[in-house]
Amino acid sequence: MKHPAVKIFSMLFGVFYLAAFYFDLALFRYYPEARQFHWARTDGIGVVILWYGWIVTAALASAAVAIAVPRSIAERLPSRWVWAVTTVVVIAMLIYERRWFV
Amino acid sequence: MIVALLILHGLLAVALLGALTHQALSVVPTSATTRGRTFIDRFRGVNGPAYATPIVVLFVVTAIGGALLYPQYRIDVRPALEDTQNSAANGVFEIKEHLIAIGLGLLPAYWLVWRESIDATVASARRGLTWLLALFVWWSFIVGHVLNNIRGLLP
Numbered sequence: 001m002k003h004p005a006v007k008i009f010s011m012l013f014g015v016f017y018l019a020a021f022y023f024d025l026a027l028f029r030y031y032p033e034a035r036q037f038h039w040a041r042t043d044g045i046g047v048v049i050l051w052y053g054w055i056v057t058a059a060l061a062s063a064a065v066a067i068a069v070p071r072s073i074a075e076r077l078p079s080r081w082v083w084a085v086t087t088v089v090v091i092a093m094l095i096y097e098r099r100w101f102v
Numbered sequence: 103m104i105v106a107l108l109i110l111h112g113l114l115a116v117a118l119l120g121a122l123t124h125q126a127l128s129v130v131p132t133s134a135t136t137r138g139r140t141f142i143d144r145f146r147g148v149n150g151p152a153y154a155t156p157i158v159v160l161f162v163v164t165a166i167g168g169a170l171l172y173p174q175y176r177i178d179v180r181p182a183l184e185d186t187q188n189s190a191a192n193g194v195f196e197i198k199e200h201l202i203a204i205g206l207g208l209l210p211a212y213w214l215v216w217r218e219s220i221d222a223t224v225a226s227a228r229r230g231l232t233w234l235l236a237l238f239v240w241w242s243f244i245v246g247h248v249l250n251n252i253r254g255l256l257p
């Protein structure tokens with residue numbers, strides 16, 4: 001791959017997304033009833049949406065690692081790892097989300 | 103306004119689903135002797151690389167549409183599902199939002215592997231990434247339609 005940092009970004013995005021979701025690491029929170037964004041948990045203004053914050057957390061974290069990893073190391077990483085790691089992330093997510101169906 | 107956005111979101115999803123299904127089948131290995139004989143052969147006999155950029159654009163635009171619709175779902179639909187103890191419906195939607203988020207992260211690598219000249223390594227990466235994205239979009243499409251119609255589907 002000509003741009004190996006992209007490979008790192010895509011490979012790690014799902015990992016960081018899953019971590020952000022599991023450990024509640026949303027960069028920000030959106031309260032749709034109040035139509036307000038907040039950095040921290042804010043009670044009393046209705047339901048909260050964390051999904052936007054998880055995506056931004058994952059994007060920033062994976063971009064930071066992709067930039068930090070030296071090109072020589074990134075080039076050695078096989079391209080198939082991108083979809084293989086993501087497949088493992090999806091399986092882990094599905095195992096966790098079984099909680100809705102029991 | 104929200105109904106118009108929901109319809110537009112659905113139409114974009116149809117286009118994305120069709121494009122990704124064509125491309126996902128185009129990377130299925132086939133023998134040269136059977137190529138081009140059946141409807142399935144012709145369905146998958148598309149120029150895969152030409153689909154990559156439109157798929158990325160459609161995926162991003164459809165996801166943005168879904169993100170704009172999400173607050174309405176969170177305020178109106180999800181509490182109704184919780185009130186009726188319909189946790190499975192909430193679960194399948196939760197999986198949909200995870201798959202779309204993970205799919206957004208895959209798009210840069212997906213786009214690049216479809217821009218590169220083909221060899222065995224690139225072919226394997228193309229196949230894996232395209233099938234994953236196709237799986238994500240099929241799941242999201244079906245779940246979106248079922249939840250949109252759930253009041254008519256459930257007794």
